[in-house]
Each structure stands twice: as C-alpha cells, then as structure tokens.
Amino acid sequence: MKKVAIVGYAQHPILENAGALNEVELIMPVVHQLFDELGISQNNIDFTCSGSCDYLQGAAFAFVEGLSAIQTNPPIKESHVEMDAAWAMYESMLKIQMGDADTALIYGFGKSSPGRLDSIISLQMDPYYISPLWPDRVSLAAIQARVLLEKNIITPEQMITAVIEARTNSKNNKNALVTELVDKESYLASEKISSPLNEFDCPPISDGSSAMIIASEEKAYDFTDQPIFIEGIDHRIESSNIGSRDLSKPTGIMASIEQLKLEKTKFDVAELHTQFSHEVPYLQSVLNLSDVPTNLSGGPLVGNVMMCAGLDAIGKTYESLKSNDLTNGLAHASSGPCLQHNMLVHLEKKS
Amino acid sequence: MIQAGVIGVGQTKYDAKRRDVSMGGLVREAIDNAMLAANVEWDAIDAVILGKAPDMFEGVVMPELYLADAIGAVGKPVLRVHTAGSVGGSTGVIAATHVCSGQFKTVLTVTFEKQSESNATWALSPRYPYSPHINAGAGGYFAPFIREYIRRYDAPEHIGWKVAVKDRLNALKNPLAHLHIPGIDEKMVSDTPMLWEPLRYLESCPSSDGACAMVITSKDLVGSRDVAWIKGMAVRSEGTLSAGRDEVNPQAGIDCAKDIYDQAGITNPYKEIDCAEIYVPFSWYEPMWLENLGFCDLGEGWKLTDKDATAIDGEIPFNMSGGVMSSNPIGASGMIRFGEAALQVMGKANDHQVEDAKVAMGHAYGGAAQFFAMWIVSSSLD
Amino acid sequence: MSEEEKKDYAESPINLEYHYTAGSATTRFLNQVKEGKIVGQSCPKCSAVYVPPRGSCPRCGVATNIEVPLTDKGCIESFTIVHIPIPGNPIVPPYVCAMIRLDGANISFLHLIQGIDVEEIRIGMRIQAVWKPKDEWTHSLENIKWFTPIDEPDVDVATLRFQES
C-alpha cells in the first residue's frame, strides 16, 4: 500500500462565539497559515476535502459557502463529507493511495454557537424511536458513563483526574478555549447537568476550524524534512440502536485494534476525541494507554469544535511527534452518540 | 491503480411518496436488489459508502449514524458524502476509490432521498435573516442560465419540449421510473403551465423518494459475474459566486469530462461513447451538457437534440432510463445515472437497453452548476 | 378513524432555534445598504469586484478587503418569470427575477424587475434600483423594492464576463 504522510496542520483559535466570522472568514485564515508555513498555494494541491455539518449553523449548504474560501480557478478536484474532517482526511488518503492525487488539503469547520447543540444532536438518533424524545447529548453520554462506573471499568476519581489534567494540559495548547484550572473541590461542588455528569465533565460549546495537508511518500519530502506517516488507519461504526449495544464493550474499536495489529504497539503519545470526562479513562483502558501521555493538548474538554475535533486529535498527535523526540502516536476520532463510530490512526515518525 | 468494476446495481421503485417504507426500509430495498444482482453476501462487504443531499430533507442529522443497521454497516467502515446535487455521482466515485486504493476488496454504496418527509424548496433554502425574499426554488435559480443559453445560440423553444417528451417516453420502458405519462407529446408539454419562464411544468423534474445502490469490487474478485469496468472517474468543483464563471458552460464540467475521457482513452466522445446517463433536471440541460461535455461544438447541442441524436436509437442516446426528468430522489439521482450507465454495458437495462452498448458515461452535477462527478464504464477491460 | 382518513405518516415536528450572525464582510456591506449605499468588495489579486460580498474571491481564495463603492445602475444579465408561488415567499406571481449586474461589479445577484411589461424585458437591458422610502431602510437588500428599466442602450452581456487583466 502506498505510504501517506501528514506534512502540515493548522488550527484556528477555538472561540466561544465566532459570530463575527462567516464560514469563509473562519476557514481562510487556517488554510492560508498552512500554505504560508509550507510556502505553497492551492496550485500545489491535487485534491481538497472538507468536513462539516449543515445543521450546526442551520444552513442547508454550509459547505458550499465554505468552499468560497478556497481558490477554485481553475476548478479543483474536491469533495465533502458530512462528518468530522478526520473522515475527510481518510477519503483524501484513499485518493492518494489510488494514485489520483499526490497531495491533499483537508479542512473542517464548525460553529456550535448559533444553534442549540443539545437539540441538534437529538436529531442524530433514530427518527422513529428516539429523536422524538429529544435526548440531549449530555444525557446520552451520561447513560454510558453510568454503565462504565457501575461495572467498575472506570472510577469517579478517574473522571475527576481527566478533568483536572485536561485543564492543566490546556497550557500546552495556544488555541484552547477553556484554560481555567479546576480542583477537586470545585469539581465536586458543581451541579449535575445530567447525572452522573456535571458541567466540568462536558466539553465547551466551541466554534472554529482546522486544516491539514497530507502527501504521498514521494511528495512529502518536498514539503518537509520530517513528514509524519500514517502507519495504520481504521474506522468502524456500531449499531444505531444504543439499546442493543453493550456500552461497556467497544466492539468497533476492538476490531480496529486487531486490524491494525496495535496490541503490542508501544505508543509515545495519544490524542483522543473524548468529549466527556468518562471517555478518557475508558478509552485509555481499551487502548492500553495507562502509561502513555494522553491528550497533552487538553483534548475536547478544553475546546471541542464539532466536525473538527477528530481531525484536531490527529493534528495534535502530529504536532507532538514532530516537535518532540517521539516515534509512535495514536489518534482517535469519533462520531455519534456514546462513541458509536470510531477511527484509530497510528502515526509514525521515521528515524 | 487497482482496477474495479460494478457487479451489482439495485434501485427502488421511484415515486412521489414512498410512504410504504421507512427511511431504513427504502435504502435496504435498493441494497437488497444490488446485492442480489451482484450475488454477494454481507460478509463480502468491506465498507459502506452513503450519500445524500442536505440532511434537512429528512430532518435526520448525519444519517449514517441512524442508518448503520439498515445499510449493514455495523462493524464496518462507513463514510457519508454530501456534495449537493452531484452527491450520487461523487459517492460512486468515492466508493470506487475505496477499492482502487487497495484498502478494500468489495464495497457497498447507497444513496437516497425521501423528499416526501418534507418540502424540497423549504429544505433547500430556508429563509435567513437579512436575505431578501428572492428565492424562487431550484427552477428559478437555473432558468436564467437556460434563457441565456437560448439567447446565445438562438435555440428554438420546441427543443425543451422535445427533451421532455423523449425522456418521458424512455421512462415508459423503465418500470422503476417515477413518472409514467403515456401519450406524452410536444403539445402536451407546451400546454402545461409555465413555472419559471422559459421552463414549463413538464420541462422540470419531479420530486421523488427513492434509493440506488451499487456493489463495486476489485478485478480479482469479479469472477464470472457480469461487470461494468470503471475506465475513468473524476470530480471537479468551482466556487459558487466566482467572478468569471460561465454558468451556462461551467469550466468544472469541461475539465471533469476531459479528465475521464483521458483516463478512458476517449478522444471523440460522440463516436466512442455508446450512450450516456446525464443529469438533466430541466429539459434544456440536455443540449447545454451535450456541449459542455464535448459531444459537439458550442451552439450545436440543440441541433443534436433536434435531429434525435439523443434518442434511444440515436447516435448518442441520453437518459435511456428516463433520467432525472422522470425520477428525482435528489441524493440518489447522480448514482442512478452512474448505475444505469453500468447496467447498459452489462447488457442488463432490459427494455431501455441500447443495443450493443459497450462504453457508457454517467454524470451528475450540483450546487449552482459548480459540482461535477462523472465516470466512464465499459464492458471490457481493454 | 376510517381507513381513508388514516394517515400513512405521523407528523414529527422539529423546531430549532438559531442565532444568525452575518459575519464581517456581510456586516460591512449591509451597514452601507442601511444607508442606501452599495459598496462591493474587490479581490486584491485579480481585482474582481464582488457584490454582495461574502468575504472572499473564490477565483483566488483570498479575502476581498478593498471596498468599492458602486452605483445602483446596471444591466440584466439574465432573468426568469416566476409563475408559481414559493413556500415562504410572500411575493405574488407572476414576477420577474433577474440576475442583476451592477456597473463595475463582476458577479450578479438575483433581484426583482418591475415597471415594464414582462414581454419587453430583455437580457442586456439597462436598469436602476427603486428604493423604499428612507425611513424603511434596514440591513437588507430589500431596501431596494425592485429594479426598473432606464432609457439607455442595451449591453452586450458577452462583455460582462470577467477577464483577468
């Protein structure tokens, strides 16, 4: 299989409300930042792919508006997934592997501030049996948290630790939205939103955008001396019927671990698309990351741009490997309620 | 590059309201038909690629999550594509890309729209603050480009009626088509009410429910099955409000067609392509696309239509299935073009089969005539 | 409920509330529209002028950061006559919806044409905005009631096509 590497990544500062910026104004700065860093332009890009969700802003064609941020004269090879931009990266990688492109630009953008994310996420559920009950995203996550706590797969202390560490790690992340430190007392004093989850267990409503450039092995070295290779990548979806899933057994992730032969891989760093505190210890245990530095960026708990946060996990892992003496990184992207659809990306720096 | 082919195409019956099925039931109907045609079981499917137009049509956000069970994707990779009206075509391209990349052997791809769940004009352009009440629906958007085409090349008005009749007569040979209008003729079309001048009611596509699925596999797994080899595929996009765009003859369409012809080794599409399923949602887009896709010179498209070149027994048959003019489940409409092209070269198009079709083209476009997806399929690999 | 009356569907109401924010380029533009002025934005690279501006030139992929005051005169690039009612649109058909190309702009936008027999409307016809009374002006192009033909020679629309110099 043709090798593909990440050669650049840029992230817009995560905002509580990016109202002053339309789609174009949100996307253009990160794309330009990336082009400037690499000294290239859209003319160097063979394929462009984006990830976004119309319903976040309530616009029927948010991605069409967004495309105006990109130079499209002459017309470009371009596509769009109504998913986290991690999947736009996945599609772009396939394009490179089939030989239709050597380079790809990926971008994602999301504005959760204009709408009510709780209601919007309810509409991801089964439209006959579940959506009409309007279950909010926190309650759905809380149902999984309670299963994990009840089965002693995670502990309340681990959730507190996840929150405290996320806030502490936000200092590593110049784009983090939430940087205020939290201690155990204030955590415990916080009111539950949907028990067992309180506000600290949940990600902030966030607006932002991110962009990434990937390239074939041959082309990658034209951009950088140190490309970070996608050594393995796999994603799986689980049932839409959360009542038929064992919420303490991540069958999709386990299948990906087996597919990628990750059981014995020793990772140096990991970034997980864990939107809620309980997901951090849960996935650390599933992915065997107990002694691996995880979410050094603070992760989604300090900034959670919908449709970007998965790509950001890959981007942050890329940055960690690039700027440190590290070799193997694991990134995780997720979609849907209770970690329904998960992607694992094994990134490697060649010596 | 790994060579790939379509081994199964499955479609639903298209209708204004498929109230007899749920959304899951609708997509499964197409999938069952595709897998039966391909003679594959679920364990052969390595990934599922889903496409549809805006989520607002059905009010389900990111529906691959809800549809995971219905599309048989549980435990597998699934990708959801949305590229506006071209999505059916670009989903086909991305599905084939999964196989051509070498990552997957056999993939299932499905696209759908259940427009009866809401109202298309509402779902496509809800009213936003600060924007004037100018929205006149998709027809209102495209009609000025059509008028400009007519002006530019001095085309007579009966051309639009002629396409409307030809596609609906073809639809009578396709039991799955939404519109079956026996006895349709140019007089009937020209007697229907004007909607968006110069477009009359019967010169416009219907709003349909339906789904289309395909099974695509790599060369080594085709075996003795009937197959449509994918000889070329491409996508192109250009910005909506870009200075210098020619909406009548978009550069993205020209470039996309050239790309697939180059891949397939086609130098004269008019001669070398046996038939084509082209995205024609309004009658006049047939002559416009004939020119844009290089089947003739600029200004000559309406003349080809006028001399019946696009009839099912003509030089370059267009939309033998009845086309978008006869069935339009928006998210699936592009994939129906791709799938019908495959059926033609597999010799499986039944009553609307073009005799001896060996090379066929599938085409989709969307947005403000700015997103394009196309492919060339062939009965032989060489 | 009799069989005939029994619906084959159930209604599922979905009401989502949003706060629309216009973004920087649009805000700049609409603030001028509120004052009865039309100010396009031009591309620093290819000089194309956009009205209404969205903040970028999609030809070049750069921000349109140069303000270009325009008049309210232009021509009809193309048009349609809408004969059917559109959900959510209060205008009573038939009405003329035209692609308006203002003088000095390099893209067109849709607006209404009135003040002429629909039979006489032509591509290339010169037109000018008819504004609502000043006290009704808001942040919307609806401040222009419609465009109406003016007595100037038609424009060859082929010359409207933007060419990079």
Next chain:
Amino acid sequence: MSDQKDLLRAPFELAYNYKRSSGPLMSKFFDALADQKILGTKSSTGKVYAPAAEFDPETHESLSDLVEVGPGGVIESFSWIEEPKHHHLIKNPFAFALIKLDGADTSMLHMVTECDEADLKIGSRVTANWSATLENRITDIKFFTLEK
C-alpha cells in the same frame, strides 16, 4: 475581525413538521401502542430486539417476526436530569433510561419520572405509562415509572 458590537445578529427558526412514514414493520409497532402493547422483533438467532428493530445489527437480516414484550422492564442505565431544559418533554425531574423490557434482549431508550434520583438504580423495575392522546409516535408511551 469586525467589532462584536457592530455585528448583525438576528434569531431565526428552522421549523418543520416532518412526515414520518414508518413502513410495514414499525407501523405495526406504533399501531400496537394504541392497544397499550409493545412489540419487539425476533431474529433468526432468537434474539429479541425491542422496540421492534427493522434490521438485525449482527446478522444484517431484515426482521419481521414480531413478539410482544413488556410493558414492564428493568433499567439497564440512566441519566438523571434535575432541571429539565427547554427541549425536554418532561418539565419535572426525570431520567433518560435504557429499559430492557420483559422478554427482550435489548433495551429501549425512554424516560422515567415520578420518582427521585435516589429511587433509581440499575436493575430497578419500571413499567410503561400511556399518553392520553395517540399520535402513532413513540411518545404514545408517555414515560415509565417505578413498578409499585
């Protein structure tokens, strides 16, 4: 970036009454709710999905064998909302819960109320309460309450 205070903001609403047609299987499920009955589907492996699933996520088969389940069942997990938000259908404290109905192998997401958080445990038994007006929707089950 323009100044936030100069920014044009306005509320708007995306509102539509979607028309859900539920197909041959789920329509039987919704019709049964009118008789205060809850149906599940049995797969070829013998597993019973409730509410009646159209497709088996394990075997991918289409399901058609309907069996009655509930109306009582056991809470498999829940989240407790002390202060309901605007979009919630119940305005008093309530839980979203996964409820494994008697006779089913999978759980149904619904709401549980008329109790305190402390009353609910994983394993608590609950039973369906019915809405006075029937709309052929999942809300025809009003909510679940603890079994007396």
